[in-house]
Amino acid sequence: MSITDLTSMGEPQTEQRKEINERLRRLQDEISDYCYQCAKCTSGCEAHKLLELEPHKIVALLKRGLIDEMINSEIIWTCMSCFKCRERCPQKVAPVEILFALKNLAVASGKQIPGNYTAMLQSVLSIGLLQDVKSITTKDNKTKTRTDLGLPEISKPADPTKFQMMLSKIAVEKV
Amino acid sequence: MKYALYPGCVMPTEQYAYEMSIREVMPKLDVELVDLKGFSCCGEPIKSVNQMLTLTLSARNLAIAEKEGLDIFAPCPICHLALSECKRILDADPAMNERVNKFLEDEGLKYSGTSDIVSTIDLIHDKIGIEKIKKLVKKPLKDLKVATHNGCHLIRPSEIGRPDDSENPQKMDKILKAVGANPLDYPEKLDCCGGLLTANLPEAALTKTGQKLKGVQDQGFDAFIDTCPWCHRQYDSKQTKAGETVAAKLDVPVLYLTQILGLSFGISKDKLGLDLNLSPVEKLAVVGGK
Ligand code: SF4
Ligand code: SF4
Numbered sequence: 001m002s003i004t005d006l007t008s009m010g011e012p013q014t015e016q017r018k019e020i021n022e023r024l025r026r027l028q029d030e031i032s033d034y035c036y037q038c039a040k041c042t043s044g045c046e047a048h049k050l051l052e053l054e055p056h057k058i059v060a061l062l063k064r065g066l067i068d069e070m071i072n073s074e075i076i077w078t079c080m081s082c083f084k085c086r087e088r089c090p091q092k093v094a095p096v097e098i099l100f101a102l103k104n105l106a107v108a109s110g111k112q113i114p115g116n117y118t119a120m121l122q123s124v125l126s127i128g129l130l131q132d133v134k135s136i137t138t139k140d141n142k143t144k145t146r147t148d149l150g151l152p153e154i155s156k157p158a159d160p161t162k163f164q165m166m167l168s169k170i171a172v173e174k175v
Numbered sequence: 176m177k178y179a180l181y182p183g184c185v186m187p188t189e190q191y192a193y194e195m196s197i198r199e200v201m202p203k204l205d206v207e208l209v210d211l212k213g214f215s216c217c218g219e220p221i222k223s224v225n226q227m228l229t230l231t232l233s234a235r236n237l238a239i240a241e242k243e244g245l246d247i248f249a250p251c252p253i254c255h256l257a258l259s260e261c262k263r264i265l266d267a268d269p270a271m272n273e274r275v276n277k278f279l280e281d282e283g284l285k286y287s288g289t290s291d292i293v294s295t296i297d298l299i300h301d302k303i304g305i306e307k308i309k310k311l312v313k314k315p316l317k318d319l320k321v322a323t324h325n326g327c328h329l330i331r332p333s334e335i336g337r338p339d340d341s342e343n344p345q346k347m348d349k350i351l352k353a354v355g356a357n358p359l360d361y362p363e364k365l366d367c368c369g370g371l372l373t374a375n376l377p378e379a380a381l382t383k384t385g386q387k388l389k390g391v392q393d394q395g396f397d398a399f400i401d402t403c404p405w406c407h408r409q410y411d412s413k414q415t416k417a418g419e420t421v422a423a424k425l426d427v428p429v430l431y432l433t434q435i436l437g438l439s440f441g442i443s444k445d446k447l448g449l450d451l452n453l454s455p456v457e458k459l460a461v462v463g464g465k
């Protein structure tokens with residue numbers, strides 16, 4: 001799971017770089033230009049030791065416009081969104097939000113979505129929630145539902161058709 | 176005090192102990208919880224796929240509470256962050272606000288930014304207050320050595336406005352002191368549970384969980400306290416598996432803050448859903464036996 005050799009890379013994607021920076025501005029986040037490569041973000045990154053994510057390199061690649069390298073790499077999907085990089089950056093750059101932008105871009109350009117994201121998305125589309133209500137097992141192996149536990153009926157979108165129509169309109173939108 | 180309870184997804188579909196203990200404890204603290212129809216996911220778990228969906232879903236949920244003129248109580252820190260970030264963006268950028276509201280029209284909803292959003296921690300610590308907690312204690316948790324886990328989303332990014340300090344959160348510790356427990360800082364306090372990686376890298380997620388909990392166990396804590404249904408699913412529901420990833424037999428009682436508060440208020444363990452915790456909570460005197 002690494003980004004291909006930095007020296008071997010081709011043309012920068014300046015248009016996409018612009019698009020990402022504009023998106024960050026719209027989301028009230030600082031743009032990548034202010035990064036001075038101190039790597040403080042990487043030193044505290046929760047995904048660094050375990051999965052070799054290096055947020056400062058992500059920012060460096062974005063600054064150089066080498067977007068394709070990143071959206072073709074699985075590395076962007078290793079961030080666990082702990083927000084430490086964003087919190088601690090002395091320049092107020094937010095590598096975590098850049099990673100969200102890159103993942104969104106990968107999805108929008110038709111790259112395969114890893115893991116369970118598709119299933120989660122489908123569930124939100126059909127019932128409004130990540131997953132449907134489960135019956136659970138207690139420690140002594142009894143099965144319990146919400147009703148058994150005296151909990152009220154779950155809150156869900158009242159008109160699923162309208163809700164789905166709205167979401168399907170957004171699905172093709174970008175931030 | 177009156178709040179719309181925004182349950183999110185994980186709590187009301189499987190983490191029932193959190194919901195049960197919230198519904199028991201809050202009325203005792205004079206917080207009236209209002210159930211509203213029509214809520215959906217906050218969208219944060221699918222932010223990686225398309226953040227426009229996240230923004231609109233969050234705005235939609237806020238709009239539902241606004242319609243009733245209510246502030247929102249979001250027990251899940253992930254939901255709390257999603258709703259707070261949505262508010263920050265839509266309140267700062269009229270163009271974004273208009274775009275999102277256009278989508279909400281179909282369901283007859285409108286986001287205008289009038290509802291406040293609180294989490295479990297600031298609701299208890301800032302709004303209800305420590306003094307009120309102290310008055311309700313019937314069974315002080317004498318000398319119970321507890322480790323607190325805030326969860327990343329609860330404390331970061333502070334730019335968005337979070338319930339506690341990003342590097343030195345102490346509110347949960349103060350709440351626990353008020354019921355007689357002994358919360359102590361520990362080196363792994365700010366470590367992430369890895370929960371959000373479950374979607375695509377579940378093994379790595381469990382390793383993060385195992386590493387933190389092993390540290391807690393090795394330091395001799397009696398219990399581990401959290402307020403996030405995603406974290407709790409990692410530390411409690413999947414504790415055995417998490418232990419396997421770090422070659423340890425984990426045996427740490429993990430409880431929601433609202434469960435341990437309820438116990439100290441003398442509420443029965445059944446009402447607090449303690450038989451739903453899969454970690455060894457019965458090891459605690461206040462749960463087992465007596
Ligand atoms: S993003 Fe911030 S913390 Fe990371 S290298 Fe750049 S300036 Fe340093
Ligand atoms: S948010 Fe992601 S990139 Fe940033 S420190 Fe955490 S895991 Fe690393």
Ligand code: SF4
Nearest residue numbers: 183184185217253254
């Ligand atoms: S963050 Fe989570 S628990 Fe919260 S609403 Fe969204 S999916 Fe549900």
Ligand code: SF4
Nearest residue numbers: 326327328368370406
């Ligand atoms: S689930 Fe993990 S990532 Fe999320 S808030 Fe809890 S600790 Fe942080």
